[in-house]
Amino acid sequence: MTGDIRIRADKLTKRFGDFVAVNAVSFEAGRGEIMGFLGPNGAGKSTTIRILCGLLRPSSGRAEVAGLDVAREPEKVRANIGYMSQKFSLYDDLSVMENLSFFGGVYGVKGARLKRRIAFAVEMAGLAGREDAVVSDLSGGWKQRLALGCAVLHEPKILFLDEPTSGVDPASRRRFWDLIYALAGDGVTVVITTHYMDEAEYCNRIALINGGRLVALGSPSELKRSAIRGEILLVEGDDPGAMLEALEGAPGVRDVAPFGSSLHIVVDDAARDRAAIEARLAERSLSWSRIEPIKATLEDVFVQLVGEGGKAAP
Amino acid sequence: MMLRRVRAVAQKEIIQILRDPRSLMVVLLMPLMQMALLGYGVNLDIKHVPACVFDREGSQQSQSLLKAFQASQYFSVVESERTYADVTRAIDAGRCKIAIVVPHDFSETLANANAASVQAILDATDDNTANIALGYAQAVIGAASGNIQLERAQAMGQPPPVVPAVAEYRVWYNEDLVSRNYIMPGVVALVMALVGAQLTSLTISREWERGTMEVLVSTPVTSLELMAGKILPYFVIGLIDAAFCLMIAVFWFQAPFRGSISTLFFTTSLFLVVVLGLGYFISASIKSQVGASQIALVATLLPTTLLSGFAFPIEQMPAPIQWLTYLVPARYYFSILKSIFLKGSGIADLAAPIAALALYAAVVGLLAARAFKKTLG
Ligand SMILES: Nc1ncnc2c1ncn2[C@@H]1O[C@H](COP(=O)(O)OP(=O)(O)O)[C@@H](O)[C@H]1O
Numbered sequence: 071m072t073g074d075i076r077i078r079a080d081k082l083t084k085r086f087g088d089f090v091a092v093n094a095v096s097f098e099a100g101r102g103e104i105m106g107f108l109g110p111n112g113a114g115k116s117t118t119i120r121i122l123c124g125l126l127r128p129s130s131g132r133a134e135v136a137g138l139d140v141a142r143e144p145e146k147v148r149a150n151i152g153y154m155s156q157k158f159s160l161y162d163d164l165s166v167m168e169n170l171s172f173f174g175g176v177y178g179v180k181g182a183r184l185k186r187r188i189a190f191a192v193e194m195a196g197l198a199g200r201e202d203a204v205v206s207d208l209s210g211g212w213k214q215r216l217a218l219g220c221a222v223l224h225e226p227k228i229l230f231l232d233e234p235t236s237g238v239d240p241a242s243r244r245r246f247w248d249l250i251y252a253l254a255g256d257g258v259t260v261v262i263t264t265h266y267m268d269e270a271e272y273c274n275r276i277a278l279i280n281g282g283r284l285v286a287l288g289s290p291s292e293l294k295r296s297a298i299r300g301e302i303l304l305v306e307g308d309d310p311g312a313m314l315e316a317l318e319g320a321p322g323v324r325d326v327a328p329f330g331s332s333l334h335i336v337v338d339d340a341a342r343d344r345a346a347i348e349a350r351l352a353e354r355s356l357s358w359s360r361i362e363p364i365k366a367t368l369e370d371v372f373v374q375l376v377g378e379g380g381k382a383a384p
Numbered sequence: 385m386m387l388r389r390v391r392a393v394a395q396k397e398i399i400q401i402l403r404d405p406r407s408l409m410v411v412l413l414m415p416l417m418q419m420a421l422l423g424y425g426v427n428l429d430i431k432h433v434p435a436c437v438f439d440r441e442g443s444q445q446s447q448s449l450l451k452a453f454q455a456s457q458y459f460s461v462v463e464s465e466r467t468y469a470d471v472t473r474a475i476d477a478g479r480c481k482i483a484i485v486v487p488h489d490f491s492e493t494l495a496n497a498n499a500a501s502v503q504a505i506l507d508a509t510d511d512n513t514a515n516i517a518l519g520y521a522q523a524v525i526g527a528a529s530g531n532i533q534l535e536r537a538q539a540m541g542q543p544p545p546v547v548p549a550v551a552e553y554r555v556w557y558n559e560d561l562v563s564r565n566y567i568m569p570g571v572v573a574l575v576m577a578l579v580g581a582q583l584t585s586l587t588i589s590r591e592w593e594r595g596t597m598e599v600l601v602s603t604p605v606t607s608l609e610l611m612a613g614k615i616l617p618y619f620v621i622g623l624i625d626a627a628f629c630l631m632i633a634v635f636w637f638q639a640p641f642r643g644s645i646s647t648l649f650f651t652t653s654l655f656l657v658v659v660l661g662l663g664y665f666i667s668a669s670i671k672s673q674v675g676a677s678q679i680a681l682v683a684t685l686l687p688t689t690l691l692s693g694f695a696f697p698i699e700q701m702p703a704p705i706q707w708l709t710y711l712v713p714a715r716y717y718f719s720i721l722k723s724i725f726l727k728g729s730g731i732a733d734l735a736a737p738i739a740a741l742a743l744y745a746a747v748v749g750l751l752a753a754r755a756f757k758k759t760l761g
């Protein structure tokens with residue numbers, strides 16, 4: 071089993087001056103695992119990924135990627151990883167094929183293998199027949215898939231994807247996730263950051279990061295079980311703001327948070343506490359259109375562990 | 385160093401250069417424009433050259449000749465000498481650059497032969513200034529002696545002789561060409577220094593600004609491979625630019641060229657490596673495109689114009705400034721070009737400045753490779 075560990079981070083810490091961007095983060099990720107980094111903006115997700123790619127030196131702690139120390143042997147690490155940065159990772163003024171040839175070249179892939187890998191990447195991105203299109207003419211979804219194709223030309227063991235699907239339409243996001251699943255199926259370890267909660271659900275494990283700290287680590291269902299001790303009631307009504315005010319700190323209510331135009335209320339026992347909540351709303355003469363128990367989502371976990379401020383904008 | 389990766393970087397860079405016709409035009413036209421601008425515009429007119437005079441005749445005519453010197457803006461008569469020894473001392477001490485000696489039979493020969501010879505003694509340590517000063521002296525003497533003859537002819541009621549006014553203009557015209565011969569190698573050196581550093585100054589900062597650098601540094605490409613791959617295409621463009629500039633100097637401005645093309649090619653290549661490396665170094669040290677290009681301009685324009693010996697003779701600078709000129713690569717290239725153009729020097733004759741440029745290339749290459757760190761921090 072140890073042979074299958076691809077990433078090992080041990081109390082990884084990064085300081086920028088006095089500011090601690092990554093604070094003693096430890097985790098492991100195995101072969102073929104999809105590991106999601108979830109956290110608000112500025113949590114330290116990108117910084118952690120940059121350390122793991124050997125692009126930033128950790129201030130303290132250590133990390134191994136593909137069995138190599140990232141601070142001591144960054145060049146060897148780079149031969150084993152693919153990276154899609156948060157910013158744009160392709161050359162806009164080059165064509166699809168020119169980008170692929172370039173990245174194939176700098177990754178040192180050549181000859182028949184390069185041909186085969188480029189064909190694979192073109193197929194994967196769904197760009198067959200558009201090899202000569204200039205990248206700036208492609209829409210977001212194509213670009214992201216092409217960037218992914220470029221990042222896997224050298225068949226890396228580990229793939230770091232920093233917000234690869236931000237700003238891409240939902241259909242393209244689903245296609246992108248199909249590709250990630252296929253790669254993980256071939257044994258590639260994927261570390262991906264996202265702020266889409268539905269995407270986080272697709273990950274095998276989630277590392278919830280807030281203020282540079284690893285707040286929780288586990289599969290989506292484990293996180294829901296451990297973070298939410300209780301049940302969730304969904305409440306909808308005309309005036310969610312007033313309802314929120316009325317229910318905060320009310321008997322039986324462990325926590326209440328707005329979700330769009332509705333409220334999610336964490337209670338110990340949905341059946342028992344529902345009456346108390348209805349009574350409280352009636353007392354304040356607030357009308358509701360719907361109260362019903364729902365399954366906890368990752369967003370509930372997020373709100374519980376990170377708080378309101380950290381919730382991603384819809 | 386993996387050639388496969390150097391080639392990938394070079395190919396990408398070439399595609400990007402070719403795909404941007406506007407910037408391609410700029411890199412090819414900029415040197416042409418600068419050549420024209422500097423070739424016509426650089427005015428190395430020398431004013432108020434300190435002069436001493438030695439009037440061996442002491443006649444009215446000789447005095448009016450020397451007055452003409454005093455009146456011209458090109459010379460300042462700083463002292464009058466009594467003996468040749470005084471003249472030599474004044475020049476040796478550097479109190480004057482030129483001495484005008486009027487012979488004892490000046491008026492007589494002027495009257496009889498219609499031409500008098502006036503002796504000009506020059507401090508030729510800086511032969512550039514000396515040449516130009518001599519030209520001016522000839523012009524002044526020509527005009528003054530013409531006037532003297534004219535006055536005398538009028539006084540004697542004779543028809544005016546052929547006044548060498550035309551000769552004056554001919555001197556001027558010739559003189560202009562002579563100084564341009566000296567100027568052209570300097571202009572070429574200056575333009576190549578500017579263009580070379582500009583060419584590469586944008587190459588790294590562009591990657592930072594477009595966000596592609598982050599992915600580039602995550603690949604196994606090494607800083608040396610990246611540098612080689614990025615400089616190579618600009619080296620070819622730089623050679624094309626150099627060929628343009630040199631052809632303009634020789635065929636348009638008619639600078640005499642006595643050297644060999646192969647020496648010119650070798651030394652120009654070496655100089656290009658230095659300035660391209662310099663631009664790359666600046667580019668790798670500064671993350672913004674505008675900043676890199678401006679610093680490259682300042683870093684090449686000022687030292688090259690002020691310290692290469694092109695505008696101001698190095699021998700006349702104070703010692704500390706002279707030392708500073710050794711740090712200016714254009715200094716060596718300028719002296720190489722001057723020798724190749726005017727003396728036809730070969731590689732063996734130019735061993736010293738070539739060695740200096742080679743050392744410079746090695747140091748700049750090392751600095752540039754080290755300046756580019758494959759990290760973001
Ligand atoms: N190079 C840097 N210098 C100073 N502060 C930085 C630097 N990079 C990131 N930070 C800070 O570290 C924190 C974490 O940033 P980042 O890892 O990009 O967060 P995330 O990707 O989770 O949004 C932010 O507050 C950011 O401003």
Ligand SMILES: [Mg+2]
Pocket residue numbers: 115116117156232
């Ligand atoms: Mg980020």
